[in-house]
Amino acid sequence: MPFKDASLILQCPKCDTINYLDPFTFWNFKGKIKCAGCDTVYEYALKNGHRQGAPKETKGPHDKLPGFAQSKDWKPITTAGKVAAAPQAREDFQGKPIPISKSIRGKLVSGKPLSAAELVGSVPKIFYNGV
Amino acid sequence: MAIDKSLKDMTFEDYCRTVFNTTKRYDKPEVLKGIRCVSTTQYILGPSCAAYLAELGAETIKVELPKRGEPMRHTTPFNEPFLYPLSRWMPDKGTGLGFFGANPNEYFLSLDFHKPEAIQIMKRLAAKTDVFAENYRAGTFDRWGIGYRQHAQVNPRVIYQWMGGFGGWGPGRNRASYDILGQAQGGCFSITGWHKEYGGMPSKQTIWIMDYWGGAISAFNILACLYWRDNVSGKGNFLEYSQVHGAQRHLTDFISLYGKTGIVPQRFGNFEPLLCVHGILKCGKSSYPNSKNPQEQEVGFCLVSAYKDDDFQKLCKMINRPDLAKKYPTHADRVGADAQMAIYPELEKFAADKTKEEVDKACKANGILSQPVWNSKEVAANEHWHMRGTLQWLDDPTFGDVLTQGPAYQLSDTPARVRWAFKPVGADNEYILSKLCGYSGSHIAELEQKEII
Numbered sequence A: 001m002p003f004k005d006a007s008l009i010l011q012c013p014k015c016d017t018i019n020y021l022d023p024f025t026f027w028n029f030k031g032k033i034k035c036a037g038c039d040t041v042y043e044y045a046l047k048n049g050h051r052q053g054a055p056k057e058t059k060g061p062h063d064k065l066p067g068f069a070q071s072k073d074w075k076p077i078t079t080a081g082k083v084a085a086a087p088q089a090r091e092d093f094q095g096k097p098i099p100i101s102k103s104i105r106g107k108l109v110s111g112k113p114l115s116a117a118e119l120v121g122s123v124p125k126i127f128y129n130g131v
Numbered sequence B: 001m002a003i004d005k006s007l008k009d010m011t012f013e014d015y016c017r018t019v020f021n022t023t024k025r026y027d028k029p030e031v032l033k034g035i036r037c038v039s040t041t042q043y044i045l046g047p048s049c050a051a052y053l054a055e056l057g058a059e060t061i062k063v064e065l066p067k068r069g070e071p072m073r074h075t076t077p078f079n080e081p082f083l084y085p086l087s088r089w090m091p092d093k094g095t096g097l098g099f100f101g102a103n104p105n106e107y108f109l110s111l112d113f114h115k116p117e118a119i120q121i122m123k124r125l126a127a128k129t130d131v132f133a134e135n136y137r138a139g140t141f142d143r144w145g146i147g148y149r150q151h152a153q154v155n156p157r158v159i160y161q162w163m164g165g166f167g168g169w170g171p172g173r174n175r176a177s178y179d180i181l182g183q184a185q186g187g188c189f190s191i192t193g194w195h196k197e198y199g200g201m202p203s204k205q206t207i208w209i210m211d212y213w214g215g216a217i218s219a220f221n222i223l224a225c226l227y228w229r230d231n232v233s234g235k236g237n238f239l240e241y242s243q244v245h246g247a248q249r250h251l252t253d254f255i256s257l258y259g260k261t262g263i264v265p266q267r268f269g270n271f272e273p274l275l276c277v278h279g280i281l282k283c284g285k286s287s288y289p290n291s292k293n294p295q296e297q298e299v300g301f302c303l304v305s306a307y308k309d310d311d312f313q314k315l316c317k318m319i320n321r322p323d324l325a326k327k328y329p330t331h332a333d334r335v336g337a338d339a340q341m342a343i344y345p346e347l348e349k350f351a352a353d354k355t356k357e358e359v360d361k362a363c364k365a366n367g368i369l370s371q372p373v374w375n376s377k378e379v380a381a382n383e384h385w386h387m388r389g390t391l392q393w394l395d396d397p398t399f400g401d402v403l404t405q406g407p408a409y410q411l412s413d414t415p416a417r418v419r420w421a422f423k424p425v426g427a428d429n430e431y432i433l434s435k436l437c438g439y440s441g442s443h444i445a446e447l448e449q450k451e452i453i
């Protein structure tokens, strides 16, 4: 089975963007999804996480956005309005999100986004170099 | 361990402290060393099975989709508490802490099963592997040519554990399952939750208890089959675990009660249908009134157990209600639903101006068993568990300083251990593919180029 026919994915026939469909939202879904790459709106149906046929081009507005998307060369697409916003907790309930670089006891932890330059293989440089 | 003289003369506590010394556990051999396991699992049920084997020392290789990994890496609590990087291709993406606890000590290989080369790699691994753990939908791997039937042709000694919701056969087999579905269908939720006087709602267990339990039972199956293979038959085995059937195994006497009498057990909330007093009291005051965290500001709860007649008398004296001890002197007087509904509110009146610690202290001073209901902060700060190694700070080679659970059990000569919490997607591609498939560096680079790994 080709990758694009696997379940819970909409690979855009026009621009090849891979639109990942969040299982909680799309497990049983029939409606319109907007491609995060080229904004084409598609009719799409999934049943128990299985796609029920190829995406069919249609007119907007869309019902739902993919949860995550990436271009053919694995560049993530995270622009608001192209992909759905991540579910957010209530700040008053669980506190404000802060990417951290220290554990609760004050030692280094890899808890914030890194750039490619900050990596050695799979390990952040700070740990690799021991600093 | 030979019992030498110094150990022989110790008290039992010192003996345990010495043989289970958690600072020495990384120096001792691992009980499953030499067993190799391939885990193509996701979420919690399957991964926890593989993790239990890995904690005991099996060389466990987790296989995920390239670059993005399995869905649990992206299923996190709110507020993005991620560990970075997700993979070397995606440094700005992280793995959510929901991945914790179900994947320690594993080697991380990435494979795209939709490509024929990946299937070839799986077959090469099958030839050199003792155990497969898998929780794709029933029959998926068989269809792809990498299920038990195909692996057993290459390696008749392979033990293959499939895990899923409803089993590989039968009319209900095609539904996908989650922990919560297993608990609902298995019958667990119907008996946890509130009495009708308190709203009557069933209550869900927030921790993924049916996933972790299923993982443990699956690991238990696998160990039994390793014994049978290596000591009895020389043969492999195909194993199936259904989460829903596993949930039913928890139902203690409720099924036989129905079978014998037709009675459908009721929910009883924080009280206990068989004993009184044996439940959780709401206390009136917060232990952290000045905390910024609303969860800490809320009032506390304290478990109290005083179901024996003389303990109940002590409890009534403590709350200055000796009349209750007179009215409900015996177990039979107290255990009925009406009696319990009369007794607990009086206890909560006593607790209304106290914190959970104050209620606990009063109980202990009067010789009554009690325990404040602890939150994660209080659990994480407990010296006893850190000393015994069930909680530990781990200097993880990839992610730095992390707090994690360890195994709940101790093995004196061959202790289980957490070596690393987990690793990024595909972190061990080179190690595994060169060691087990004999691939060269350039071949591996080519597989990466073609997005096969």
Ligand SMILES: [Zn+2]
Residues within 6 Å of the ligand: A012, A013, A014, A015, A016, A017, A035, A036, A037, A038, A039, A040
């Ligand atoms: Zn597109």
